[in-house]
Amino acid sequence: MARKVVAKGRARFHRETPEDRRRQLGEAALRCIVKHGNAGVSVRQIAAEAGVTQGLITHHFGEINELVAYAFDIMSEGLLQSLLKAVADAEPTPQKRLDAFINVSFSPMLFDRGVLGVWVVFWGLVLHSPRMSASQQGEYSNYVAAIEGLLGDLAAAEGFGIADIRLCAIAFTALLDGLWLAWCLNPASFKPEEGMQLCRNWVEGLRRGAYA
Template sequence: MNKPAFTRTDAEERRRLLIAAATRVLARDGASGASVRAIAQEAKVSPGLVTHHFGGIDALIAATYADVSAAVTAALDAAVAGAGDDPRARLSAYVAASFAPPIADRALLATWVAFWGLVIARDDVARLHDEQYAHFRGGIEGLLADCGVPPAACRRSAIAITALVDGLWLELCLSPEVFDAAEARAIAEAQIAALLDHQAQNTHRSP
């Protein structure tokens, strides 16, 4: 009798298998449907494997949040790195990547919605959320600083851009028939250009 394929994988591959299954369950069934049994069934493994590798559902959900966040970060970082050395082009690449696969994806949105509910219910997920969004904002702050935005203005400008991009991303994923990625980029770019022009004017007026 053949043994299940998962018994031939190492511990890290089993963890990856379970995290991928948890991501699919969260996207399909939401946080309320993400149980040890449901995730084990999705991964085609025994429920005991979840406990063995993560100790329980809470740790698996936290690991899944971190994994999804890391995938988004990797996509953004790759886009920025591929844009060359021009600061404005790098900022534009960050924005464009937010409205393109794998980030502009309804399954990813569904997973994030599940996580957002857990941010309110669980302190550990709330901490992960705060850390991840601080990382996103920090990345934008660095891009803005490279574009010449004064340090004192970088934080609020980054918060504004994060909110703008997140809002457009949300609507693009929810209602792709209303506007497309190109329009989302154009809207974001227009607002960012106005913000950068405003900051430049304020800098020139400063004594």
């Protein structure tokens, strides 16, 4: 438990909330998956990593797939927030905001081969765990919605048409995901800077009516 010093100089203990403990267990699960891949999806391994009993994991999550899905939520939400922060920090024009999104998508934070193993574990559970499937669908929907907003703002500012913004955003998402996966499997196939240019070329096609 964390120790907190109050103004009068008396020390008191701050009791962790259930959500604090769940967060710690979720982060421990992520570390185990990074270190051990599928072998890290183990109550015993995660309990050892977190320094707790296996019973505490059962108490907070019931079963291992619930914990792994929660770990996925932590990771995917963190990545999306990093993307959105880059957009928020950019110059407040639709073009600059979209450029910022593209640039951070190819930054070392996301273009990291070590992350691929974590995603492979998560993807493998989607077909067998309803909880994991729901988490993945939520993550994907939030990501596509963010891209919809960026592309829609660009179209409105520059006066070009997009017939179906949802399908347009899905196409751009597929381009980004495909490039990320191709690079993770073989970093020699292209440089991140080249990936950025491919995305900008796609946006130029959008301007010229590819999805009008």
